[in-house]
Amino acid sequence: MASVLLEEMMSCEQCGHDTLYRKNAKKMSWILHIILSVVTMGGWLVIWGILFLWHIINKTGTALTNSWTCSACGNKKLIAL
Ligand SMILES: [Zn+2]
Numbered sequence: 001m002a003s004v005l006l007e008e009m010m011s012c013e014q015c016g017h018d019t020l021y022r023k024n025a026k027k028m029s030w031i032l033h034i035i036l037s038v039v040t041m042g043g044w045l046v047i048w049g050i051l052f053l054w055h056i057i058n059k060t061g062t063a064l065t066n067s068w069t070c071s072a073c074g075n076k077k078l079i080a081l
Pocket of ligand 1: 012071
């Protein structure tokens with residue numbers, strides 16, 4: 001899993017104008033999983049399944065840490081995508 005930094009312009013209540021908001025997002029590398037599944041002759045699919053379930057379970061817990069942060073004042077914004 002690779003971590004990706006997302007950037008977006010959003011209006012900040014604390015700054016009073018549009019600022020650059022940043023957010024860390026985790027990205028599943030599907031190609032890597034497919035290659036590993038082929039190499040292990042399907043054995044990796046079991047591990048992939050466990051990883052996928054773990055990701056769903058942890059999604060609710062990481063919702064707070066997955067908020068957008070203002071690059072100017074550090075104000076946090078929760079946006080459900
Ligand atoms: Zn701000």
